[in-house]
Amino acid sequence: MRPSLAFLVVAAANVAHAHTLVRSVYVNGVDQGTNYGIRPPAMNGPPRAGEPPFIDGSDSGTGSWPVKDLTLPDLQCNIHGELPAPDTIRVVPGDIVSFEWGHRSRTSSDGIIEASHKGAITVYIAQAPGGKRDSWVKIFQEAEYAPGQWAVAPKLINNRGVHSVRVPNGLKPGYYLLRPELITLHEADVAYTANPARGVQIYTECVQILVGGNGTVSLPPGVAFPGAYSYSDPGIVYNLYNTPAGGSYRVPGPTVWSGAAPAVTNPPLGAKKGPLTYTRWNTWVGTDRTVTVTGAGGLTRTKYNPVWPTQSVWRVQDVQAPAAIPAVTPAPTAV
Numbered sequence: 001m002r003p004s005l006a007f008l009v010v011a012a013a014n015v016a017h018a019h020t021l022v023r024s025v026y027v028n029g030v031d032q033g034t035n036y037g038i039r040p041p042a043m044n045g046p047p048r049a050g051e052p053p054f055i056d057g058s059d060s061g062t063g064s065w066p067v068k069d070l071t072l073p074d075l076q077c078n079i080h081g082e083l084p085a086p087d088t089i090r091v092v093p094g095d096i097v098s099f100e101w102g103h104r105s106r107t108s109s110d111g112i113i114e115a116s117h118k119g120a121i122t123v124y125i126a127q128a129p130g131g132k133r134d135s136w137v138k139i140f141q142e143a144e145y146a147p148g149q150w151a152v153a154p155k156l157i158n159n160r161g162v163h164s165v166r167v168p169n170g171l172k173p174g175y176y177l178l179r180p181e182l183i184t185l186h187e188a189d190v191a192y193t194a195n196p197a198r199g200v201q202i203y204t205e206c207v208q209i210l211v212g213g214n215g216t217v218s219l220p221p222g223v224a225f226p227g228a229y230s231y232s233d234p235g236i237v238y239n240l241y242n243t244p245a246g247g248s249y250r251v252p253g254p255t256v257w258s259g260a261a262p263a264v265t266n267p268p269l270g271a272k273k274g275p276l277t278y279t280r281w282n283t284w285v286g287t288d289r290t291v292t293v294t295g296a297g298g299l300t301r302t303k304y305n306p307v308w309p310t311q312s313v314w315r316v317q318d319v320q321a322p323a324a325i326p327a328v329t330p331a332p333t334a335v
Contacts, residue, residue, distance in 0.1 A: 019066070020113040020161070022180060022205045023106050024274065026098040027091055029267040034106065034274030037089035039206045041078035042291065043284035066184070066201035068192045070236070073306045076225040077179065077206035079285050082131060082306045085208050088314045092213040093171045096267050099123075099180045099207070101161040106276040112161040117201070118150040118240060119143070119184035120251045123165045126222065128175035130206065131308020133224040136179065138253060139260035140165045147246035152182050159266060166261035167209075170217040175312045178207040183252070189239040191231040200236050202229075208314055217259060228253045 021040065025032050044066075067074045074081070091097060103111045120143035126135040142151040142163075149155065156163060163180070182203040192199025229236055235252035243249075282294040289304045 020101045020103050020182070020203055022099050022207065023102040023161075024100045024272065025089055025207055026096075026100065026162075026267075026269055027089060028096050029098070029269050031270055031273045032089050034272075034276070035085075036274070037085055037087050037208045039077055039081050039083060039085050039208070041074075041205060042080050043281045044079065066203050068196070068199045068201060070192070070229050070231060071226050073226065073308075075202065075204070075229070076130065076136075076308075077177070078204055079304070080283075080306070081206050082129075082308045084129075084309070084312075084314050088175070088208040088210050090210050090212060091167050092211065093167050093169050093215050094261070095167045096164050096264055097167060097178065097207075097209070098162050098164040098266055098269065101156065101180075101182070101203075105278060106272055108160075110161070112157045113152065113182070113184075113203075114186075115153050115157060116186045117153050117182075117184040118186065119152045119182060119188075120235070120249075121151040121156065121163055122181045122183065122251060122253065124179040124181070124222070125168075125219065126177050126179070127219060128177060128208075128312040128314065129309045130177035130179075131310075133227070135219075135222050136225055136228065137219050137222040137257045138255065139168060139257055140263060141251045141253075141256055142263070143249050143251050144246065147244075152184055156182070162266050162269065164264050164266045166264050167211065168217065168257075168259055168261050170215040170259075171211050171213075172215045172218055173211050173213060175314060176209050176211055178209055179204055180207070183235070185238050185240050185249075188237060189241065191237050193231050200238075210314075220257060220259070223254050 022038055024034050025037060067078060069075075076082075089097075100106065101112060103113060120141060122138060123140040124136040124138050126137065130136070142155075144150050145155070151163075165178075184201045184203070186201070187198040188200040190198050229252045231237065233250075233252040235250045238249060283291065285291050285304050291302050291304045293300050
């Protein structure tokens, strides 16, 4: 059956609490710092005057609106995902990388994501710059792990927005992108192409890492974004409301790579680094693919035509060769 009117009213009232971003990344429980190594997306739509003020006192939008159109390059790393971050996170094979998602801030009061947003979590990896086709390799997935219990809600919410993966054992040194992804199903009872007001919601960003050590394992051929997901996939169109709990949900995309490390629990996390609240957004992309930026000179508008780089131009904090990065012993995982 279709969701009830009462459900839709509640969902509409809670829309401001729905959206989420990767706010920070931890390595073996050590916070790398707010936005460090992350390619934060522009906002999918203009700031809304009804939003509560951010730290600078001005009204603003909340940031990550989901990708719903499976044909867009945004599906790789979200809007502006082709633009490199100024910093890159250093890891070695075996390190535990933890992603921290949040709706508005990194504080204990943040809503993470709306509880109605049940769905799957996946993580992909690609060699830099990650723009070529067939480069994305799945190294983690989790969906409905018990009847009615989903990886996004309530598990991610209960874990305060944190989920973790281990850097694949033996991975050869070099520059890579990690692509954490939330696939939320609360409006996935129809395809976006059938009803653009609904459809699966995909939240994703990319994180720049430099793998050190002396591994020799290369990534296998992967999948392309866009291209890996289709509106005919049962994991893209799925009705939460008339499928019994513990139903046969299938995560879209490829299977997890056999060379991926086994799933890990979140390690104990250290103190958070960097600002915990955010100033207003000044860049957004409308449904007409127009980029609007507010600056000292007022508004500027340009068409959004993402072009992925053909080679890595990422800046790192020093000039060590990847193989010279000292090994880091992963912290013990939580029991």
